Amino acid sequence: MIPPEVLEGAPGAQLVIISGPSGVGKDTIIDALRDRPRDPDYHYVVTCTTRQPRPGEVPDVSYQFLTEPDFLALRDAGELLEANEVHGHWYGTPRRQVAQALAEGHDVILKIDVQGAMVVKQRVPDALLVFMVPPSMEALFQRLRSRATENADELELRQRNAAIEIARQGDYDRVVVNETGQVERTAAEIEAIISQEKRRNAERRIRVR
Numbered sequence: 001m002i003p004p005e006v007l008e009g010a011p012g013a014q015l016v017i018i019s020g021p022s023g024v025g026k027d028t029i030i031d032a033l034r035d036r037p038r039d040p041d042y043h044y045v046v047t048c049t050t051r052q053p054r055p056g057e058v059p060d061v062s063y064q065f066l067t068e069p070d071f072l073a074l075r076d077a078g079e080l081l082e083a084n085e086v087h088g089h090w091y092g093t094p095r096r097q098v099a100q101a102l103a104e105g106h107d108v109i110l111k112i113d114v115q116g117a118m119v120v121k122q123r124v125p126d127a128l129l130v131f132m133v134p135p136s137m138e139a140l141f142q143r144l145r146s147r148a149t150e151n152a153d154e155l156e157l158r159q160r161n162a163a164i165e166i167a168r169q170g171d172y173d174r175v176v177v178n179e180t181g182q183v184e185r186t187a188a189e190i191e192a193i194i195s196q197e198k199r200r201n202a203e204r205r206i207r208v209r
Contacts, residue, residue, distance in 0.1 A: 007095075009102025009206040015124055016194055017110045017117045020132030021162035022087075023144040025178045025186070026111050029132065032187035033109065043101035045110045048074065051089035064094070081208070082112070082119035087157060091116065099208040107194060114165045117172075123209045128197050130190055131172035135179050137163070 009015075020026050033042060048064040050071050059065050066074075071090050075083040083092035093110060101108045112120065121127055134140035141159055169175050174193050178186045 007099035007103070007208045009099070009208070010105040011205055012198055012202045013102045013105050013206060014107040014194060014197055014201075015098065015102060015110065015120075015127040015206050015208075016107060016197075017112055017120060017127055017129045018132065018190070019112055019114055019117045019129070019165075019172070020178070021134070021140060021165045022158040023140050023147065023162070024132045024134050025143070025183070026132060028183055029178060029186050029190065030109065030111060032183050033191065036187065036191060040104075040106050043104075043106040043108045045093060045097055045101075045108060047111065048080065048092045048094060049089055050091075051087075081123060082116040084113065084115040084119070086113050086115065087154070087161070093120065095208065102206055102208065107198070114168045114171075124206060126201070126204060126206050128194070129172040129174070130193060131169045131175045132178050132186070133166060133169060133175060135177060137166075139180055 018026055018030065030044065034044070046060060046062075046064050048066050048071055050066055050068045053059065053062065053065055057063065068090065071083070071092065074080055074094075075092060079095055080092035081095040081098055083090060085091075091113065093112065093116065098108055098110065110120070117129055121129060134143070140162055144155060144158055144162075176186060176189050176193070
């Protein structure tokens with residue numbers, strides 16, 4: 001892998017990582033954050049993945065959908081901030097997209113799994129890690145079943161991984177419960193956490209390695 005140069009963000013710009021098990025509602029909460037007026041707007045990182053698009057997903061908006069050879073070429077060129085295989089597919093964070101948005105003064109929102117979050121935290125120690133949890137495991141499994149986007153084997157794998165991921169919530173800076181039917185409240189809580197972090201570190205420049 002080619003060692004990339006260190007890039008630096010504008011004063012006060014934050015890198016916020018949002019994690020949580022499949023089915024906890026990460027996409028729904030991020031959509032709610034998009035709808036809340038803010039100046040400047042958050043920058044939402046478009047993750048790279050080798051999995052196929054699901055119904056309703058838009059290339060280069062939902063994800064950057066890549067072939068495995070193209071994905072691995074980006075990884076080997078040092079162009080991914082992190083790259084991990086999750087549920088049988090590769091996912092990775094475009095490094096320059098993150099750095100450019102921070103340099104322009106945007107707070108960057110990165111939706112990422114637990115493995116990737118720990119890698120990013122090593123490379124960007126000042127990143128703010130927020131973990132979303134469901135009100136209960138049964139509520140989580142019901143959400144997974146109701147969305148009907150996985151076959152039986154994939155659903156079982158995601159349920160097993162959910163328990164493992166939730167056990168890692170202690171590695172995060174903040175934990176937020178996404179209560180069923182309380183999307184706006186959860187989004188407001190995450191936004192308040194980000195605002196608090198900005199006030200505490202108004203002059204800090206985040207360095208992306």
